Amino acid sequence: MPPTPSPAGEPRWLDGDEQRVWRAYLQATTLLDDYLDRQLQRDAGMPHMYYGLLVQLSDAPRRRLRMTELAKNMKITRSRLSHAVARLEKSGWVRREDCPSDKRGQLAILTDDGYEVLRGTAPGHVSAVRQALFDRLTPEQQKSLGEIMTIVAEGLQPKEAGADLPWLR
Amino acid sequence: MPPTPSPAGEPRWLDGDEQRVWRAYLQATTLLDDYLDRQLQRDAGMPHMYYGLLVQLSDAPRRRLRMTELAKNMKITRSRLSHAVARLEKSGWVRREDCPSDKRGQLAILTDDGYEVLRGTAPGHVSAVRQALFDRLTPEQQKSLGEIMTIVAEGLQPKEAGADLPWLR
DNA sequence: GGCCCTTCCTTGAACTTTGAACAAACCATG
DNA sequence: CATGGTTTGTTCAAAGTTCAAGGAAGGGCC
Numbered sequence: 001m002p003p004t005p006s007p008a009g010e011p012r013w014l015d016g017d018e019q020r021v022w023r024a025y026l027q028a029t030t031l032l033d034d035y036l037d038r039q040l041q042r043d044a045g046m047p048h049m050y051y052g053l054l055v056q057l058s059d060a061p062r063r064r065l066r067m068t069e070l071a072k073n074m075k076i077t078r079s080r081l082s083h084a085v086a087r088l089e090k091s092g093w094v095r096r097e098d099c100p101s102d103k104r105g106q107l108a109i110l111t112d113d114g115y116e117v118l119r120g121t122a123p124g125h126v127s128a129v130r131q132a133l134f135d136r137l138t139p140e141q142q143k144s145l146g147e148i149m150t151i152v153a154e155g156l157q158p159k160e161a162g163a164d165l166p167w168l169r
Numbered sequence: 170m171p172p173t174p175s176p177a178g179e180p181r182w183l184d185g186d187e188q189r190v191w192r193a194y195l196q197a198t199t200l201l202d203d204y205l206d207r208q209l210q211r212d213a214g215m216p217h218m219y220y221g222l223l224v225q226l227s228d229a230p231r232r233r234l235r236m237t238e239l240a241k242n243m244k245i246t247r248s249r250l251s252h253a254v255a256r257l258e259k260s261g262w263v264r265r266e267d268c269p270s271d272k273r274g275q276l277a278i279l280t281d282d283g284y285e286v287l288r289g290t291a292p293g294h295v296s297a298v299r300q301a302l303f304d305r306l307t308p309e310q311q312k313s314l315g316e317i318m319t320i321v322a323e324g325l326q327p328k329e330a331g332a333d334l335p336w337l338r
Numbered sequence: 339g340g341c342c343c344t345t346c347c348t349t350g351a352a353c354t355t356t357g358a359a360c361a362a363a364c365c366a367t368g
Numbered sequence: 369c370a371t372g373g374t375t376t377g378t379t380c381a382a383a384g385t386t387c388a389a390g391g392a393a394g395g396g397c398c
Contacts (some may be wrong), residue, residue, distance in 0.1 A: 011292035011296060012296070012299065013295060014295060014298070014299075017315070018311070020315055021311055021314055021318070022298065022302075025314065025318045026221070027318070028317075028318040028319070028322040028325070029202075029318075030244045030245070031244050031321070031322055031326070032321060032325060033198075034244075035325055041386090047353095047354075049354090052195070066376090067376075067377060068375085068377080075199050075200050075203070076355095077355090077356075077357085078376075078377060078378085079355085079356070079358095079377090079379085080354085080355060080356075081377090082377065082378055082379080083355075083378095084354085084355095086378090087353085087354085099376095102363075102364075102375095102376080103362080103364085104364070104375070104376040104377070105363090105376065105377080106376080106377065106378095122180075123180035126180055126182060126183060127180060127181070129183070130181065130183075132321065132324060133194075133321060134183075134187060136320050136321065136324050137320065141313065141316070141317050142186070142187070142190055143186075144313045144314075144317070145190055145193075145313075145317050146190035147310070148197075148306060148310050148313070148314050149190070149193035149194045149197040149198075150193045150197070151310075152197040152200070152201060152302060152305065153196040153197040153200055155301060156200035156201060156204055156301060157200070206356095210357095216383090216384075218384090219384095236347060237345085237346065237347080245385095246385090246387090247346075247347060247348085248348080248349085248385085248386070248387075249385060249386075250347090251347060251348055251349080252384075252385075253384085253385095255348090256383085256384085271345095271346080272392080272393055273345070273346045273347070273392065273393045273394070274346065274347085275347065
C-alpha cells in the first residue's frame with residue numbers, strides 16, 4: 001500500500017522490520033486464540049472468554065463479582081458480559097443475585113457446578129497454554145513478553161479519570 | 170484454581186510471574202484487537218480481519234488470490250473466508266472470478282473501489298498501530314516481540330504434511 | 339472409463355459479538 | 369427533596385464466526 005500522498009502529509013509507513021513484527025503478531029495471536037478456543041470448546045464446552053469469566057469469579061472473594069467489575073477485569077463491554085453470563089447461567093455454571101448495596105447492581109456468582117468444570121478443565125487448559133507459549137520461550141523472552149504486553153495494555157486502558165489526581169475531579 | 174490433584178498427576182500450574190505475563194498478554198491482545206476493530210469500523214466500515222483481507226489482495230500479483238491461499242495467509246478457515254468475501258463483495262470491494270486452471274477454484278480480486286478504500290484508510294490505520302504498539306516499545310522490544318511472535322506462530326501452524334520430508338508421504 | 343479418495347468452496351443453523359437504545363437506581367447540587 | 373446528569377445492567381437487531389454437511393472437480397489406480 002505504500003507510496004501515495006495523503007491528507008496529513010506522507011504517513012510514516014511500517015518499514016520492513018516493523019511489517020514483519022506486525023504480521024507475526026497478527027498471525028500468532030489469531031492462531032493462539034483459535035487454538036485455545038477450540039481446546040476449551042472441546043474440553044469445557046465454552047469459548048475461551050467464557051472460561052476466563054469463570055476464572056475471574058473463582059479468584060474473587062466469595063466467588064462473586066459485580067457485573068461491571070467483571071467486565072472491567074476482562075476488558076469487555078457490559079453488553080457482551082450480559083450475554084455471556086446469560087449463557088453461563090443457562091449452563092448452570094454461574095448464577096445471578098441482586099446486589100444488596102446497590103439496587104441497580106447484579107452479582108455474578110460461580111456455582112459449584114461451575115467450580116467443578118473449572119477444576120476439571122483447568123489442567124488441560126494450562127498445559128495447552130504452556131505448550132503453545134511458555135514452553136517455547138526462554139525465561140528472558142517470557143520476561144520481555146510480560147513487559148511488552150503490560151506496556152501495550154496500559155497504553156490502551158481508558159485511563160481512570162483522576163484515579164491518581166482525585167482532587168482534580 | 171491451583172491446589173487440587175488431577176487425573177494425570179499434579180499439573181504444572183503457572184507460577185506468579187507466568188500468570189502475570191499471561192494476564193498481560195490476554196489483556197493487551199483483547200484491548201488492541203478491540204481498539205483496531207473500532208478504528209477500522211469507524212474509518213473504513215469493516216472489521217480488522219476484513220481489512221487484512223484487502224491488504225493481502227493488494228499485495229498479491231494482479232491483486233488476486235485463490236480463496237485457499239488467502240485463507241492460509243490470514244490463518245482463517247475457508248468457511249470464514251467465504252462469508253467474509255461474500256460481505257466484501259456486497260460492499261463492492263472484492264469480486265470473485267472462476268479460476269481458469271482449476272474449475273473448483275475461485276479467485277478473490279480486489280476491485281478499484283476496494284483499492285481506494287485501502288488507500289484512503291491505510292494511513293489512519295498505520296498510525297493507530299504505531300500509536301498503540303510501536304511507538305511505545307524500544308527497538309529491542311520490537312525485535313524481541315517479533316521473535317517471540319514468530320516462534321509462537323510457527324509452533325501453532327498445522328505443519329505442512331511432509332513439506333520437508335516429501336519422500337515419507 | 340469407473341472407482342474412490344481428496345481438495346475446493348459454499349451453505350445453513352447455531353452461537354457470539356457489537357452498538358445503540360432503554361429503564362431503573364444512584365447521586366450531586368441547589 | 370426535586371432535578372438533571374451519571375451509572376448499571378439489559379435488550380434488540382444486525383453483523384460476524386463456527387461447525388457440520390454437501391456438491392463439484394481433480395487425480396490416482398485398476
